Amino acid sequence: MPAQRVADILAAAGVPSAPSDELLGAVVRLEASRVADALAALLAEGFDFFLDLFGTDTGEAIELTYHVRALAALDDVFLKVVVPYDGEAPSVWRSYPAVLHAEREAAELLGVSFPGHPNPKRLLTTEGCDPFLRKSVAVRSAEEVRLPRE
Amino acid sequence: MALDRLAGENSMLFIRSEQLFDLARRHSFFYLSYGIACCAIEGLMSAGGPRFDYDRFGIFHRGSPRQADVLMIAGTVNRKMAPVVRRLYDQMAEPKWVIAMGACACTGGPFREYPNVVLGVDKIVPVDIWVPGCPPRPESMQYAFMQLQKKIASRTQERLDARAASR
Amino acid sequence: MTGVQSILPEGTQPTPMLPKGLKRVPSGVDQLATEHLILNVGPQHPSTHGVLHMLVELDGEEVIAAEADIGFLHRGIEKLAESRRYHQMGTILDRADYVSGFHTETAFALATEKLAEIEVPRKASWIRSLVMELNRCASHYVWLGPVGMDAGAMAPFLYLMREREMILDVLEAISGSRMMFNYVRPGGVVRDLPAGIDAPLRAWLAIADKYLGETEDLLGGNEIFRARMKGVGVIAPETALAFGMSGACLRSSGIDFDLRKARPYCAYGEIDFDVPLGTVGDAFDRYKVRVEEIHQSVRIVRQLLDGMPEGEHTSKVAKALRPPAGEVYAAVESPRGELGIHLISDGGPTPYRLRLRSPAYYNLGVADELLAGGLIADMIVSLGSLDIVLGEIDR
Numbered sequence: 001m002p003a004q005r006v007a008d009i010l011a012a013a014g015v016p017s018a019p020s021d022e023l024l025g026a027v028v029r030l031e032a033s034r035v036a037d038a039l040a041a042l043l044a045e046g047f048d049f050f051l052d053l054f055g056t057d058t059g060e061a062i063e064l065t066y067h068v069r070a071l072a073a074l075d076d077v078f079l080k081v082v083v084p085y086d087g088e089a090p091s092v093w094r095s096y097p098a099v100l101h102a103e104r105e106a107a108e109l110l111g112v113s114f115p116g117h118p119n120p121k122r123l124l125t126t127e128g129c130d131p132f133l134r135k136s137v138a139v140r141s142a143e144e145v146r147l148p149r150e
Numbered sequence: 151m152a153l154d155r156l157a158g159e160n161s162m163l164f165i166r167s168e169q170l171f172d173l174a175r176r177h178s179f180f181y182l183s184y185g186i187a188c189c190a191i192e193g194l195m196s197a198g199g200p201r202f203d204y205d206r207f208g209i210f211h212r213g214s215p216r217q218a219d220v221l222m223i224a225g226t227v228n229r230k231m232a233p234v235v236r237r238l239y240d241q242m243a244e245p246k247w248v249i250a251m252g253a254c255a256c257t258g259g260p261f262r263e264y265p266n267v268v269l270g271v272d273k274i275v276p277v278d279i280w281v282p283g284c285p286p287r288p289e290s291m292q293y294a295f296m297q298l299q300k301k302i303a304s305r306t307q308e309r310l311d312a313r314a315a316s317r
Numbered sequence: 318m319t320g321v322q323s324i325l326p327e328g329t330q331p332t333p334m335l336p337k338g339l340k341r342v343p344s345g346v347d348q349l350a351t352e353h354l355i356l357n358v359g360p361q362h363p364s365t366h367g368v369l370h371m372l373v374e375l376d377g378e379e380v381i382a383a384e385a386d387i388g389f390l391h392r393g394i395e396k397l398a399e400s401r402r403y404h405q406m407g408t409i410l411d412r413a414d415y416v417s418g419f420h421t422e423t424a425f426a427l428a429t430e431k432l433a434e435i436e437v438p439r440k441a442s443w444i445r446s447l448v449m450e451l452n453r454c455a456s457h458y459v460w461l462g463p464v465g466m467d468a469g470a471m472a473p474f475l476y477l478m479r480e481r482e483m484i485l486d487v488l489e490a491i492s493g494s495r496m497m498f499n500y501v502r503p504g505g506v507v508r509d510l511p512a513g514i515d516a517p518l519r520a521w522l523a524i525a526d527k528y529l530g531e532t533e534d535l536l537g538g539n540e541i542f543r544a545r546m547k548g549v550g551v552i553a554p555e556t557a558l559a560f561g562m563s564g565a566c567l568r569s570s571g572i573d574f575d576l577r578k579a580r581p582y583c584a585y586g587e588i589d590f591d592v593p594l595g596t597v598g599d600a601f602d603r604y605k606v607r608v609e610e611i612h613q614s615v616r617i618v619r620q621l622l623d624g625m626p627e628g629e630h631t632s633k634v635a636k637a638l639r640p641p642a643g644e645v646y647a648a649v650e651s652p653r654g655e656l657g658i659h660l661i662s663d664g665g666p667t668p669y670r671l672r673l674r675s676p677a678y679y680n681l682g683v684a685d686e687l688l689a690g691g692l693i694a695d696m697i698v699s700l701g702s703l704d705i706v707l708g709e710i711d712r
Contacts, residue, residue: 050561054672098561124388139263188415199478231389264393
């Protein structure tokens, strides 16, 4: 499905968006605050399968990617929203319950929050861990992981 | 000669109780079935399966730490898992031994750069046998258990020798 | 509230009405007063198939709510991928889904090839399909054995491990390792199929269907196993869709979706096979679907082996691969479902971001919906039937 069609569906639901057809497929960019409305509109249009939500640290903000699919027509759509560091995007679990784990993971590993999540606890890490997937959190250096010489 | 074996020095009849206990311990390792990651498939499942067959050595798995005497740490230990490993070790009855299986348990392995990963389980529990490999083959684990048998036997002998010298 | 009833409201002094030395009226245990019990299962539990920690709220034997606590194997595969070159990626991706490493490797190779526009020789695609199907059988064996043990059957585990060793011998001959293959790389595969691989492979093909039939008699033909699995852990099609489940879990609920058919990759477009479907969506259906998938994989392997094309096993790919900036998604049908790699490149020698769309991670999301309302005794079977691999869930 061309991205413009997706943008039309969203426009009919009153959500403005910027469509583009990329190597990835149909990508639609929109405001973070409207993502729950947008996904509800897509669900109503037959995008019944939620594949993934993940965040990327772009260096200036966190970009969240929602990947949904219409199983019968085999159309994939990628919704992208940008939230500032420690910012928030509404939880979309009422449209796609599959997102419950993924939102918790994105919240702890990238330091964003999802208001409306029914169980906003940490999922993978323990209290006190840094948001590891941020670019500012470095992995251990070669010196740190070297074994001490006897 | 047969009589010698029965009645001579270090013979069946005059074996010391400690030697007898360790003989039993060496040949009936009960390991805790606690697989953490990939190593569990090799070290617990394949090695316990029909081809490699731990049972031949008297090695068998137990579901509860209270009944186990070998803790095989088969996989990457991270910050969330570390207290669990320590607690399981503490729950095991003495005497107990720990085998660090695979690169992850020894040093953090391929994941050592990730800040969430513990750099070797010796930071959490004392380790008796280190097994390199990623993952080690089931044969390596059999060799590890054989080394553990030797280690227990030599420890007993050292103890007896020390006591004899101080007498 | 405990079973022993206290007549005193909190904070009040004992009433003088009571005989001396008694704190409460000895009215016995109220058998009807119950309280909910929070039970922790795992992370060390023989039946959680890894280091899963289940929190379950029980009312007697009934499960009221369940929550999967994961992360005990979180080791930062996505983070570390940002500091690994494209040819090094197999090392850490193999360890994500450690029972079927070829699928993760292939998904990553497909994504990289799409991004860098690399042609893959036909033979490489066929070899990839071959090793993936063998790996699928090995993975299903590892599922089938322990799930039998969950339901109380020990013997099938031993038989299945015997057959799995036959497959691992073949995979070791092909890739050099029993589990961590690092064999599928962008552009093709590391080396050609070794000479003489035909014999051990055909030896397994000759017995695979027959031996699996014996296991089916031991499991599916066993009244106890059927009683434990039938009608347990029913997942309705709409529930499966809502939680983004894929693979055998989705198909056992009756939804016909298999990436190998829907978007053929590697050699699957040229191969003839069926996609087994379930009708009820219970644990027994998931068992039946997976067993039938092994039979279909045997069929696929036979076709692949007979029709293996001649030619190169890899195309020329730069050692220091620098794909252009961009973003791609590629997915394969792993034994657990749709395993996708979402790759973002900024033109550098390492990916900017790698996201592993893990099927078991989403399959596990159904845990609360699946377990709530069921019995505690059915929990292990229901969870086991999902086929979870914690390495891939926690990443």
